[in-house]
Amino acid sequence: SALQRGYELVGATHKSDKYLLVGLAQIDAVPAMKGRRLYLPQQDSIYTYMARGMLNEAGLSFQDLRSVQYEKFPQAGLTALTLGSTDATVVREDDWAEWAAAHPGTARVLATSQPVPGGFSVVVKKDLPADARNRLAQWFxxxxASTGLPPVxxxxxxNEYRRVAELGLFTPTSLPGVSRITAREAxxxxAQGATLVDTRTEKEFKAKRIRGAVFAAYVEKSLKDVAFNAAQDDFQALDKLPKLDKAQPVIFACNGAECWKSYKAAKVAAAKGFKSVYWLRGGLPEWDAMGLPTEGG
Incomplete structure (x- = not known):
């Protein structure tokens, strides 16, 4: 997150890691985690972030689990598996390899993350004088050895840092039952007759929008989570759109990957019986970055 807010990278102390969501042998896939128990370290740990991301990819949330147990030690999750006090945990790939060899058949890998920066990472503010930034980078x-910090x-x-930053805030990269598309595909x-629904506020819609988009605000009060409660939100605007045929393709978009309105709108539309639902996850920012036509303002 710091790299997106005025800092630049000095480096990291260890090689990048992959994280694994592992479960008891009888759990055959991530969706089967629904109603199960999950062991994790502290709530703000990288293990917890990766667990949320891997569950989201399968359309699950922590709310779909029977329980999430937060403790201090990451490797203790594997011990919890052997004791039967949890059904799944998240571990680093290197830790799993050693444990799996010693406990064959006890658990299996349900999901694997993309690489994540390992150890400690150091960043410095971009507005520091160049000589100060260089001296800091050289020192780190x-x-x-007396500092206790390995060389950076x-x-x-x-993109490894970007993926981690997105896990705590951004929408998942897929939505079961809905087709995710790019701006070019949209x-x-x-051009083939699909309708693009802009779910942002009326002020945002009037200021700038994808050319040809229709306005139907998604009034969002539920949690930004794959297990959001649609009953807490207001999307009556969808039903008031004229000539919107449920059999025809409809695309939902908002303010990009960090905006949940189009994600929720697409899921609600699919539940209402729309047959061909598309989600432009990148929304107006992706469309605009591609130089595609806009209007308003």
């Missing part, structure tokens, strides 16, 4: 790269010598890819569908 050669820290003496590795530079993970920026443009093609519009």
């Amino acid at each position: 790269g050669t820290t003496p 010598t590795l530079r993970p890819e920026a 443009q093609t569908l519009l």
Whole structure:
């Protein structure tokens, strides 16, 4: 998150890791985690972030689980599996390899994350003078053993940090029962007669919108979560749109990957019986970045 708010990367202390969601052998896939127990370290740990992301990919939320147990030690989740006090946990790939060899057949890998920066990462403010930034980078790269901090010598890819930052706030990358599309694909569908529904506020819609979009605000009061309660929200605007045929393709969009309105709108529309529902996750920002036509303002 800091890298998106005025900081630049110095580096990381360890190689990037992958995180695994592992469950008891009788659990065959992530969706089967519904109603099960999950062991995690502290709520703000990277393990918890990765668990949320891997569940979201399968359309699940922590709310879909019987319980989520937060403790101090990540590796103790594997012990909890052997004791039968949990059904699943999240571990680093290296830790799993050693444990699985010693406990064959006890558990299986349900999901694997993308690489995540390992150890500690160091960033510095971009507005510091260049010589100060350089001296800081040099010091962190050669820290003496007495500091207790390994040298910061590795530079993970920026997208590895971006993925982690998105897990705590951004919408999932997929929505079961709905087709996620790119801006180019949305443009093609519009040319073929699809309707694009802009779910943002009226002020945002009037200021700037995708050319040809129709306005139907999704009034959001529920949690930004895959298990959101649609009954807490107001999407009556969808039913008031003229000539919106449930058999025809309809696309939902809002303010990009961090905006949940179009995600929720697409899920609600599918539940209402719309047959061809599409979700432009990148929304207006992706459309605009591609130089595609807009109007308003």
